[in-house]
Amino acid sequence: MISLLIFLCIAALFNTVTAGKHDIYSGYSVHGVQLRDRADQKVLYDLQIELGVDVWDHGAPGVNDALVMVTQENVAEFLEKLDENGMNHYLQISDVATAFERYDRELSSWKQSRTNRMLFDNYPTYEEVDAYLERIAAEYPNIVTLVNAGPSFEGRPVKYLKISSSYFNDTYKPVYFLDATMHAREWVTLPVALYTIHRLVENPRDQDRDLLENIDWIIMPIERLWRRTRSFNASVTTECWGVDANRNFDVNFNTIGVSSDFCSNTYPGQVAFSEPETRYVRDILLENIDRIQLYLNVHSHGNYVLFGYGNATLPTNVVQLHHVAAAMGAAIDARKLPQARYYLIGNSNMALYGSSGSAQDYGQLVGVPFSYTLELPGYTYGFLVPPQYINQINMETWEGIAASARLANLYYRARNSN
Numbered sequence: 001m002i003s004l005l006i007f008l009c010i011a012a013l014f015n016t017v018t019a020g021k022h023d024i025y026s027g028y029s030v031h032g033v034q035l036r037d038r039a040d041q042k043v044l045y046d047l048q049i050e051l052g053v054d055v056w057d058h059g060a061p062g063v064n065d066a067l068v069m070v071t072q073e074n075v076a077e078f079l080e081k082l083d084e085n086g087m088n089h090y091l092q093i094s095d096v097a098t099a100f101e102r103y104d105r106e107l108s109s110w111k112q113s114r115t116n117r118m119l120f121d122n123y124p125t126y127e128e129v130d131a132y133l134e135r136i137a138a139e140y141p142n143i144v145t146l147v148n149a150g151p152s153f154e155g156r157p158v159k160y161l162k163i164s165s166s167y168f169n170d171t172y173k174p175v176y177f178l179d180a181t182m183h184a185r186e187w188v189t190l191p192v193a194l195y196t197i198h199r200l201v202e203n204p205r206d207q208d209r210d211l212l213e214n215i216d217w218i219i220m221p222i223e224r225l226w227r228r229t230r231s232f233n234a235s236v237t238t239e240c241w242g243v244d245a246n247r248n249f250d251v252n253f254n255t256i257g258v259s260s261d262f263c264s265n266t267y268p269g270q271v272a273f274s275e276p277e278t279r280y281v282r283d284i285l286l287e288n289i290d291r292i293q294l295y296l297n298v299h300s301h302g303n304y305v306l307f308g309y310g311n312a313t314l315p316t317n318v319v320q321l322h323h324v325a326a327a328m329g330a331a332i333d334a335r336k337l338p339q340a341r342y343y344l345i346g347n348s349n350m351a352l353y354g355s356s357g358s359a360q361d362y363g364q365l366v367g368v369p370f371s372y373t374l375e376l377p378g379y380t381y382g383f384l385v386p387p388q389y390i391n392q393i394n395m396e397t398w399e400g401i402a403a404s405a406r407l408a409n410l411y412y413r414a415r416n417s418n
């Protein structure tokens, strides 16, 4: 159901259906909820399961309010439960259909004002991304190597770029590994990955030359194009496709923050690494483990830099982990839009919610010193960030990536000079 709603929503965003297209959201409303402490977070988490409400934004106690979309049928019960728990709430959007119509109008005026858009200023298709990666590899053979990790479940090649000024074989350089669209409805993560390639390869500015001279990069823009993977296993269930790739890694697998409902967005799969796409990420991590200094698993939304572990155990280098994450968040905040939240830095369990089997945790477990989940801004749009914001998100996020790369590089030098 949620997948269907999101599909309709995305289709609407891209103006591919006709007038009255937002009617299914008539009567849906969005409520802001103030969170005082972890107990309030738990109440919200339980309501999400109990009433099936759609949490647009998880918020953070004492810092950011949560945003929750409810239907006409469950709004009364939802608000009653909040009241019972003494939680403050307010109406953020009275009618989601009307709000989406307004977003459409903003989008069409933006489209009219833009003429020659770049690929990474918009939401590109798989084919467009593929052509871009091929072109970059062909035009910059001395610094770019295109690797085909293998086919996705549906048979499309999953490709990534290795970017290096020294043919990727200088062991004194750390590796920065960035991947996007592990949760593919988080569309805005894709242009951020492409823009990173653009700034490293096509349009390096003088001030950024050190990033390629001192560091090797692995960038994987497209893993898949949906929240869940597309695998189908009739011996397990015929009801739903796929699993949550970001619960499918072999680290505390299937323990917390997962659902045994095959159709849930947090169903981790029957076994760890059941999905080809998660195996490709694992293989990149293991192949380069001696040199990967920072792994950035890019998601949206909520403005967070998160680190392990999802069960609230802190890695031994937590002070350094926090340091680099804070530098990344601060660099982004310096360029953020006024209406955007400040980035929140912290352990993923304590700042957000419990999880197991995540890519971030797996990177940390196998020895990446700085392994992060980055949650890009959603403003008030959640997963459906309109394309007129992409350029802003690309640019500000690049600042964070550059800052974290430089600082992680210093730690790498220190580690290797001992």
Ligand SMILES: [Zn+2]
Pocket (backbone or CB within 6 Å): 183, 186, 246, 299, 300
């Ligand atoms: Zn995600």
